[in-house]
Amino acid sequence: MIQLAKRVIRQTINDKRSVMLILVAPLLILTLVYFLLGDSDYVATVAIDPDAVPAPVINALEQQELQLVDITADEADQALDYLQQHEDVDAVLRFLENSGMDITLYEPSTKGATAIGEIQEAMADINPSAEAEISYVYGTQDQTLFDSLGYVFLALFSFFFVFIISAMALVRERSRVTLERLMMTPIRRAEVIAGYTLGYSVFAVVQAIIIVLYAVFVLQLSNEGNIGWVLLTMVLLAVTAVSFGATISIFASSELQVVQLIPFTIIPQVFFSGLIPLDLIPYHLGNLSYIMPIYYGAAAIKGVMVYGDGFTDIWGYLAGLTIYALVLYIINTQALKKFRKL
Amino acid sequence: MDIQLSHVHKSFSDTAVINDVSFTVAAGEICCLLGPSGSGKTTLIRLMIGALPADSGTIQFGDTDMPNMAILKRLGFMPQNDALYEDLSAQGNLAFFGGLYHLPKRTREARIAEVLDTVELTGHKRKLVKNFSGGMKKRLSLAIAILHEPDILFLDEPTAGIDPVLRRKIWAQFQALKAQGTTIIVSTHVMDEVVECDKGALLYNGKLIEYDRVDRLLDKTASGRIEDLFFAASESEARP
Numbered sequence: 366m367i368q369l370a371k372r373v374i375r376q377t378i379n380d381k382r383s384v385m386l387i388l389v390a391p392l393l394i395l396t397l398v399y400f401l402l403g404d405s406d407y408v409a410t411v412a413i414d415p416d417a418v419p420a421p422v423i424n425a426l427e428q429q430e431l432q433l434v435d436i437t438a439d440e441a442d443q444a445l446d447y448l449q450q451h452e453d454v455d456a457v458l459r460f461l462e463n464s465g466m467d468i469t470l471y472e473p474s475t476k477g478a479t480a481i482g483e484i485q486e487a488m489a490d491i492n493p494s495a496e497a498e499i500s501y502v503y504g505t506q507d508q509t510l511f512d513s514l515g516y517v518f519l520a521l522f523s524f525f526f527v528f529i530i531s532a533m534a535l536v537r538e539r540s541r542v543t544l545e546r547l548m549m550t551p552i553r554r555a556e557v558i559a560g561y562t563l564g565y566s567v568f569a570v571v572q573a574i575i576i577v578l579y580a581v582f583v584l585q586l587s588n589e590g591n592i593g594w595v596l597l598t599m600v601l602l603a604v605t606a607v608s609f610g611a612t613i614s615i616f617a618s619s620e621l622q623v624v625q626l627i628p629f630t631i632i633p634q635v636f637f638s639g640l641i642p643l644d645l646i647p648y649h650l651g652n653l654s655y656i657m658p659i660y661y662g663a664a665a666i667k668g669v670m671v672y673g674d675g676f677t678d679i680w681g682y683l684a685g686l687t688i689y690a691l692v693l694y695i696i697n698t699q700a701l702k703k704f705r706k707l
Numbered sequence: 708m709d710i711q712l713s714h715v716h717k718s719f720s721d722t723a724v725i726n727d728v729s730f731t732v733a734a735g736e737i738c739c740l741l742g743p744s745g746s747g748k749t750t751l752i753r754l755m756i757g758a759l760p761a762d763s764g765t766i767q768f769g770d771t772d773m774p775n776m777a778i779l780k781r782l783g784f785m786p787q788n789d790a791l792y793e794d795l796s797a798q799g800n801l802a803f804f805g806g807l808y809h810l811p812k813r814t815r816e817a818r819i820a821e822v823l824d825t826v827e828l829t830g831h832k833r834k835l836v837k838n839f840s841g842g843m844k845k846r847l848s849l850a851i852a853i854l855h856e857p858d859i860l861f862l863d864e865p866t867a868g869i870d871p872v873l874r875r876k877i878w879a880q881f882q883a884l885k886a887q888g889t890t891i892i893v894s895t896h897v898m899d900e901v902v903e904c905d906k907g908a909l910l911y912n913g914k915l916i917e918y919d920r921v922d923r924l925l926d927k928t929a930s931g932r933i934e935d936l937f938f939a940a941s942e943s944e945a946r947p
Binding site: 367 | 776786794809
């Protein structure tokens with residue numbers, strides 16, 4: 366088993382692309398996610414007819430992080446046409462005699478939502494009694510989407526990249542007949558799977574440390590709990606990913622087929638990882654998450670990073686991952702019977 | 708240790724690929740599995756080493772049925788396609804398999820150097836296998852098969868795609884192993900190679916059409932060419 370683990374480590378180190386995929390790709394994508402979901406500092410542009418908007422409203426709007434553009438009464442009346450011709454403007458704000466405030470937007474988008482948010486804040490400033498004080502048990506109103514969902518990406522990356530490498534490596538072992546040759550040596554079936562798991566676990570540990578340190582200390586991902594539990598969860602998730610990859614490799618006879626199986630095996634797990642609240646998914650489909658390993662990892666990481674949970678709170682998720690890995694380990698060991706009965 | 712096959716049968720999707728094959732290879736012999744492509748040579752080797760279960764019949768090494776862990780330790784296997792780890796060096800491949808066969812660390816390095824010398828790859832031991840030529844890969848694959856000094860060696864088409872000079876060298880190595888007492892079962896579709904063997908098992912469409920000492924097999928042909936036995940089998944099968 367140790368021999369096999371050593372070989373996996375040497376082989377992976379000699380394959381620079383695999384090293385990049387395990388250690389560099391997660392950081393690169395995490396950085397992109399940080400910029401995509403982080404605070405964009407976007408300043409929305411709102412067009413108003415200054416003659417038709419009350420002066421206190423204009424004053425309040427000017428206090429917000431908004432860029433105001435003056436338009437004529439005709440342009441305000443033809444707000445839809447105006448927005449089509451001025452794509453740099455996010456919203457047209459009008460005050461109508463009978464129906465009050467009217468906001469026209471180019472399309473439903475984050476930019477439009479920013480404009481609406483700022484207008485609503487300006488209205489609240491004019492009428493403080495209408496302002497709602499919002500408090501959270503965990504987190505703050507100012508936190509970015511990256512702070513809210515960053516934990517999901519830690520779980521996804523620790524699973525996905527190790528899964529890809531291990532599934533591809535095992536398919537290659539089968540297609541190049543090295544697995545058959547391996548099974549003609551006095552190694553036990555259980556040792557083959559354990560050797561693979563151990564070998565990739567070394568990379569999983571290094572990957573987990575790099576990703577967590579980068580996310581928390583460089584990208585400033587908010588963390589309420591003990592990083593050690595996050596690392597443990599990520600390593601456990603990566604170990605499960607090795608077994609998951611080995612199981613998927615049974616159903617694939619080439620590297621291309623592994624890629625073809627990703628939409629069936631990995632992408633559904635992304636949706637059930639916590640990216641979308643599970644109780645919002647209709648027909649109780651959220652319960653499907655219980656058969657998906659990424660769910661257990663993401664839930665445990667969320668517990669630690671968002672709620673500040675400790676081992677006593679997340680042990681159930683860790684147990685779920687361990688059971689998952691053990692079941693897959695047994696399946697993989699049995700699958701090797703194809704090459705040798707004992 | 709003799710290897711005995713008795714009424715071995717194997718089918719894939721209702722097509723018989725090995726059909727009632729029985730023969731015995733005595734210890735220390737070179738037995739050649741000879742036959743055209745698709746005759747069942749590789750399947751028969753995989754059945755013998757326990758990589759495939761037979762549908763019926765028995766395969767025994769001495770008194771032991773395969774697969775058996777104790778026998779696997781004494782068995783060397785060179786598959787038809789080289790089955791090497793291309794991201795490792797020649798030395799890395801040998802060290803890995805040496806570890807699997809539990810070669811003692813203090814002698815492992817010396818043994819690796821010895822087999823590298825045998826297959827004339829000493830000067831390339833640190834090169835990654837992906838940079839090897841086809842012939843070099845074959846030689847390394849052979850080196851892995853003989854690394855742990857097995858009692859029984861299974862070689863599946865070891866000289867396929869090899870130039871005549873290297874082929875002669877490889878056969879010289881087989882003869883040297885035989886002289887040390889190794890039993891060798893070697894498959895080939897190159898008819899001329901049969902003269903290097905003690906016994907020949909002639910396979911045609913999954914059936915054993917002849918099994919005998921090579922000199923006797925050659926005596927059975929008018930021209931002294933082993934192909935004639937296959938032509939006869941082909942004609943007999945075509946006859947209504």
